[in-house]
Amino acid sequence: MKGVVLGGTSSGVGKTVATLAVIRALQTEGYEAQPAKAGPDFIDPSHHAQVADAPSRTLDLWLEGEDGLRRNYARGDGDVCVVEGVMGLYDGDCSSTAMVAAALDLPVVLVVDAKAGMESVAATAHGFREYAGHAGVDVDVAGILAQRAHGGRHAEGIRDALPDGLSYFGRIPPTPDLEIPDRHLGLRMGAEAPLDDAALSTAAETIRTDRLLDAARSPPPASDPGANDADPAAPTVGDRPTVAVARDAAFAFVYPATLERLRERAEVVTFSPVAGDPLPACDGVYLPGGYPELHGPALADSPTLDEIAERAADGAPVLGECGGLMALSESLTTTDGDTHRMAGVLPADVRMADRYQALDHVELRAERDTLSAGAGETRRGHEFHYSSADVDTDARFAFEVLRGSGIADERDGLAEYRTLGTYCHLHPESGAFDTFLNRVTAAGE
Numbered sequence: 001m002k003g004v005v006l007g008g009t010s011s012g013v014g015k016t017v018a019t020l021a022v023i024r025a026l027q028t029e030g031y032e033a034q035p036a037k038a039g040p041d042f043i044d045p046s047h048h049a050q051v052a053d054a055p056s057r058t059l060d061l062w063l064e065g066e067d068g069l070r071r072n073y074a075r076g077d078g079d080v081c082v083v084e085g086v087m088g089l090y091d092g093d094c095s096s097t098a099m100v101a102a103a104l105d106l107p108v109v110l111v112v113d114a115k116a117g118m119e120s121v122a123a124t125a126h127g128f129r130e131y132a133g134h135a136g137v138d139v140d141v142a143g144i145l146a147q148r149a150h151g152g153r154h155a156e157g158i159r160d161a162l163p164d165g166l167s168y169f170g171r172i173p174p175t176p177d178l179e180i181p182d183r184h185l186g187l188r189m190g191a192e193a194p195l196d197d198a199a200l201s202t203a204a205e206t207i208r209t210d211r212l213l214d215a216a217r218s219p220p221p222a223s224d225p226g227a228n229d230a231d232p233a234a235p236t237v238g239d240r241p242t243v244a245v246a247r248d249a250a251f252a253f254v255y256p257a258t259l260e261r262l263r264e265r266a267e268v269v270t271f272s273p274v275a276g277d278p279l280p281a282c283d284g285v286y287l288p289g290g291y292p293e294l295h296g297p298a299l300a301d302s303p304t305l306d307e308i309a310e311r312a313a314d315g316a317p318v319l320g321e322c323g324g325l326m327a328l329s330e331s332l333t334t335t336d337g338d339t340h341r342m343a344g345v346l347p348a349d350v351r352m353a354d355r356y357q358a359l360d361h362v363e364l365r366a367e368r369d370t371l372s373a374g375a376g377e378t379r380r381g382h383e384f385h386y387s388s389a390d391v392d393t394d395a396r397f398a399f400e401v402l403r404g405s406g407i408a409d410e411r412d413g414l415a416e417y418r419t420l421g422t423y424c425h426l427h428p429e430s431g432a433f434d435t436f437l438n439r440v441t442a443a444g445e
Helices: 015-028 043-052 061-074 097-104 119-135 153-161 197-204 209-215 256-265 292-300 303-313 323-328 432-443
Strands: 002-008 033-038 057-059 080-088 108-113 141-147 167-172 242-246 267-271 284-287 318-321 331-333 339-341 348-352 358-366 378-385 387-391 396-403 411-416 419-422
Touching: 002 015, 002 033, 002 097, 002 141, 002 209, 015 033, 015 043, 015 080, 015 141, 015 167, 015 197, 015 209, 033 043, 033 097, 043 080, 057 061, 057 256, 061 097, 061 378, 080 097, 097 108, 108 119, 119 141, 119 153, 141 153, 141 209, 153 167, 167 209, 242 256, 256 267, 256 432, 284 303, 284 323, 284 432, 292 323, 292 331, 292 339, 303 318, 303 323, 318 323, 323 348, 323 387, 323 419, 358 411, 396 419
Parallel strands: 002 080, 002 108, 033 057, 033 080, 108 141, 141 167, 242 267, 242 284, 284 318, 318 419, 331 348
Antiparallel strands: 331 339, 348 387, 358 378, 358 396, 396 411, 411 419
């Protein structure tokens, strides 16, 4: 599958809107677009899925490695892949947009804010192309997509000023209907704040899909098939465990590849703690990240958390990531000072803050066998949260933090019974979910 990367000159330049407009433009021309996101984000991909009606692939070198990156890309399904970058094109020390584009050998379409410039827009694009040599990244900046650009002389001036070798791929007109509201952690989720459909279709009319398709390339294949592909040791249907996965507005941060891997080796059933769904019959529970702080009263009143606590005390494997960690704690206090009872499985009280408490790629080393790693194994992930955890003095941690913040004292992974809660989000390419499935299967034998 051929693809292009939409890289930005900086954060906030409008990459998400540009990506959605490109997806819509391709759809209008009869092409099936496969969305993807460079970096570990969960929120931008929710907007991709809303428009493309397909899950957005996560492409992160730190989380997946180069082969894992290529494998994950290849699992996409469409005529052309549209990859939204992260931050500015060259920003990030372990998985910048430029590094992802280079690993996949995909061309970069530079999203440039053109609201107050013409020739300067071309100069910016020229500088970004030439900087690749200085940065030592083999990235091909093929041209620009002018964000917030008017038509007529404005668009013509930008296009005509571009030096040879840089193509003009169109523009996104300035309109308030193409703005996505935000909150802590980033934009609002796609289902909560979809773009105005008519405005998106209008913006798509000014995008040169013919030039995008001409520029698109196919990545090289992975050199290693990887543990997440064909697995001869995977259990047969009759031996498959059942994993219950929380899926609602409080637990919305799940990589498509994670669900795919769980479904390859287990029966997956979903439930909503916010709605008070009964915990399904299962051998293990996965509570992904999300926004439990926005649903404190519902979770406090939810019988589902009580059932999870009972199953955890009985020794069922329960894995919680970030929001899942928060829901497994004793209590959750909002920035307004309201305290809500949580499941009470893990010995910690969580408090929300007005600014983020951690934002980084993470590396952990397991100090003992745990749900997502064996003793001595390392796992790479990421953390981004506005909460902090006040843990009991006798709390047990599973991981030493080699990079990142963790929960406390350079430790992550609160452990109790067979329950593990981390601030770290993990991708299946790390092997974490295979370890989890192995633990779930062993617990049921």
